[in-house]
Amino acid sequence: MFAFEWLSFAYALVFGLLTAVTMRAMRRGTALIACAVAATLVLVAPLTPDVVRLVLPNLYLVLGYWIPALLITADRSSPEPSRFEQWLCRSDERLRDACPRVPSLLLVPVETAYLACYPVVPVSMGIVWAHAGPAAVPRFWMTVLLAGFACYASLPWLVSRPPKRLASHRSGAVKRLNVLVLSRLSHKWTTFPSGHAAVAWAAAFAVARVWPAAGMVLGIVAAGVSVGAASGRYHYVIDVLLGLLVAAVAAVIT
Numbered sequence: 001m002f003a004f005e006w007l008s009f010a011y012a013l014v015f016g017l018l019t020a021v022t023m024r025a026m027r028r029g030t031a032l033i034a035c036a037v038a039a040t041l042v043l044v045a046p047l048t049p050d051v052v053r054l055v056l057p058n059l060y061l062v063l064g065y066w067i068p069a070l071l072i073t074a075d076r077s078s079p080e081p082s083r084f085e086q087w088l089c090r091s092d093e094r095l096r097d098a099c100p101r102v103p104s105l106l107l108v109p110v111e112t113a114y115l116a117c118y119p120v121v122p123v124s125m126g127i128v129w130a131h132a133g134p135a136a137v138p139r140f141w142m143t144v145l146l147a148g149f150a151c152y153a154s155l156p157w158l159v160s161r162p163p164k165r166l167a168s169h170r171s172g173a174v175k176r177l178n179v180l181v182l183s184r185l186s187h188k189w190t191t192f193p194s195g196h197a198a199v200a201w202a203a204a205f206a207v208a209r210v211w212p213a214a215g216m217v218l219g220i221v222a223a224g225v226s227v228g229a230a231s232g233r234y235h236y237v238i239d240v241l242l243g244l245l246v247a248a249v250a251a252v253i254t
Contacts, residue, residue: 113224
């Protein structure tokens with residue numbers, strides 16, 4: 001098995017065990033099935049052609065995002081912020097005051113960059129494959145999955161909702177599209193650190209190893225994702241900063 005397959009299997013196995021121990025019977029079945037599907041998928045992958053195995057991590061990343069959310073028992077509709085959310089709000093006030101305001105001309109581009117976060121990973125994988133060959137793809141996936149899983153894994157214990165629900169935010173066509181996409185594809189909790197920022201930066205760092213020029217372009221996109229995440233109030237500023245740090249650590253480790 002590839003290293004990224006072992007990582008994905010271990011991630012699914014750990015959450016499967018946590019689910020069996022901590023979940024109530026009503027939700028335990030759903031969570032266990034999700035973990036079992038993820039683990040089985042990884043174990044069966046070596047029986048498939050390498051071209052399939054190198055594409056499947058796109059699915060592992062999605063499953064890794066959703067599985068921890070199944071362990072959350074907090075009430076999303078509660079009007080009162082949790083102690084963790086209160087801490088995030090206090091840190092956000094300080095950090096937003098210290099950060100420069102995003103120029104109005106850049107608001108739409110950074111919103112667009114945030115929306116582009118979803119195709120960034122498969123596009124980055126394609127760049128690595130085309131430029132350095134399939135042999136370089138496993139290392140790419142190890143970097144991206146390590147960064148993504150590190151952010152998603154904290155979700156059941158560091159539970160928070162996006163700051164946009166706690167504050168007014170600007171409108172616009174791209175903004176409305178982002179909100180629509182998140183309402184359909186997101187579990188509506190905020191990962192801490194930001195999975196959006198971490199995965200985008202990890203993909204940029206991984207591409208830069210094999211093609212520095214393309215890595216710089218993707219780095220600009222990742223910067224846009226990060227700024228868009230904070231300025232659009234999809235994430236707290238500290239989420240985004242820690243997401244960048246997680247991506248850098250994952251890139252160094254791999």
